[in-house]
Amino acid sequence: MTGSARARYAAFRKTQPRSPRLTRQMVTTRGLEFAVYTTPPVADATPLVCVNGGMIYSHSLLWPALAPLATGRQLVLYDLRGRGLSQAAPGQRQSRIEFDAGDLPALREALGLTRWDVLGHSWGGGIAMLAAARDPLGVRRLVLVDAVGSNGGWIDGLHDAALARLDGRHRVLLESLDPRLLHDDNPQTHSEYSRAIYPAWFADPDLGAAFAPPIEKSQSGASAASLLRREGYDWRDDARRVAATTLLVHGAQDILSPDLARATAALIPRSRLAIIEGAGHMPFWEQPAEFFEHVGGFLEGRDLGS
DSSP: OOSHHHHHHHHHHHTSOOOOOOEEEEEEETTEEEEEEEOOOOTTSOOEEEEOOSSSOOGGGGTTTTGGGGGTSOEEEEOOTTSTTSOOOSSGGGOOHHHHHHHHHHHHHHTTOSOEEEEEETHHHHHHHHHHHHOTTTEEEEEEESOOOSBGGGHHHHHHHHHHHOOHHHHHHHHTSOGGGGGSOOHHHHHHHHHHHGGGGOSSHHHHHHOOOOOOOOHHHHHHHHHHHHHOOBOHHHHHTOOSEEEEEEETTOSSOHHHHHHHHHHSSSEEEEEETTOOSOHHHHSHHHHHHHHHHHHTTSSSOO
């Protein structure tokens, strides 16, 4: 794995302490057992819950990627219902992203937390925003990292945007897959497509070619994702109801256009936007120093007030 993005990341990691060990516990709420992972508590700091994207994946997409944030606060990660080690609800094929959003306030209460900060990445940004709109007293600050748009108008153009980013065998592989197949909730199809499109999420092609997501085949995640693709969605009214002070961070070279973040920022009453140049969908890997300065400063109240 070579290239400037790797060099930046390696240099940044040398400045950071070793990632803390996660402690796992099973937490029961809404009739389901959730796998919850926490770093050590930090006195007088609001905990931060992190919601991964990908719809079919576990918390591992964000760990240890977000470990630098644990120096200033306790991190809480968890597996969404029916993903990773969390229990699936009966009737998995009726799964909806709104069910995932409803789990967040319930988990906060089950963990005995009055208030926390919430960070969501990609589809997890949609879950985080929906949850914040429903839990105004429970969410102090909200961070949306390369989040999906506040409505589903971006979905149809994503495949072509990804193809334009790729070449060689990566382009051939993605060209062989019809995104319309994702209207069906076959977990195998969603897993294969997620792995094929993954290199396109990076601005640096060398870094994109070096990474691959784990093989996951969650029925809950595939069913929720296929419903969003078939029927679309519109969360603009939810965005307007977000009371938490909000930071939207977006890679300038993400195939998920930064214009989506601009549009969402215009809807959320107390929000600011940070566009990170030289980064795609994973700015915490491609531009880590800038990413963690933005997010860490925001959570510590160094901008937009306390």
